[in-house]
Amino acid sequence: MCYTRKACHKNNFELDYNLSFHVSVSLLPPAHLRFDSVDYKTTAVWIPPSNSSTLLYNVQWKIYGEPEWLNVDHCQGIEKPKCDLSEETSDVTEWYYARVQATTPAAKSPWVTSRRFSPRWDSEISPPLLRLNTTMKGIVARVKPPRAQVRKQHRDLFYKIYLIRENGEEEEFEMNCCFHKLCIKDVKRKARYCFQAQTILPLQARSSARSEVKCITVR
Known part of the structure; x- marks a missing residue:
């Protein structure tokens, strides 16, 4: 009987060990990793895996063609599913990759790129x-x-200003980036004028x- 119980304990230990090992390697990776970038302010964002109760994340990046992945120092062991990569991607002529890994004290997920x-x-x-504002004229x-980064990279950029009159007619103006003011003189009192802008x-x-429509009424 003693031998049987020992064997039983041994089998239970092996079963527990195998179950523990299986759980540790089955940590799901984050999903849908992508770059979210507006005006060269760039963030890597992802969706946490379903078993995400107490996960932390490690983020790495590299330039296309380079073999080595580099740690993003401020995105090691972070809790939120996002990482600011504006500094790492500041050379806008390059192409980049990011990758992220979920971790717990007992396990690490595969990297997702x-x-x-x-x-x-x-x-x-x-x-x-x-x-918008009105004047006597x-x-x-x-x-x-x-943002300065946009102006730096696109010195030739200009604006289109759209004037939308009450009858729905639309008039288009072009404005150099260096000039930040447009005067519309042909207006009627008590009439409502709407504007949109585009880079x-x-x-x-x-x-x-x-841009969103902004309107003003001439007094």
Whole structure:
């Protein structure tokens, strides 16, 4: 009987060990890793795996063609499923990869790798912000310039300003990036005028979406 019990204990130990080992290697990796980039402010984002109660994440990056993955120092052992990579991807002429790994004190998931990312071509450009006011001479539309990084990379950029009249007619104006003010003199009192703005990158044949409609009534 003693021999049987020992054998039984041994088998139970092997079963527990195998179960423990199986759990430790079955940590699911994060899903849908991608770059989220607007005006060259770039973040790697991902969806936590289903067994994500107490997970931490490690993030690495590399330039396309380079063999070595580099740690993102501020994204080692982080809790949130995102990592700011603006500094790492600041050379907009390069192509990049990111990868992320989920960890617990007992296990690490496989790495999951992003698709290749180009800041120059994949970073969205935001529309300019508009501020409207009326003067004795008409309507003044002021444009807030884009982030310095956008201006640095696209010195040729300009704006399109869309004037939408009450009857639905639309008039289009072009404004150089260096000028931040457009004056509309041909206006009628008590009439309502609406505006939208758009950033244009001519050398890349790209443009932002239009900004939200902003309206003003001439007093």
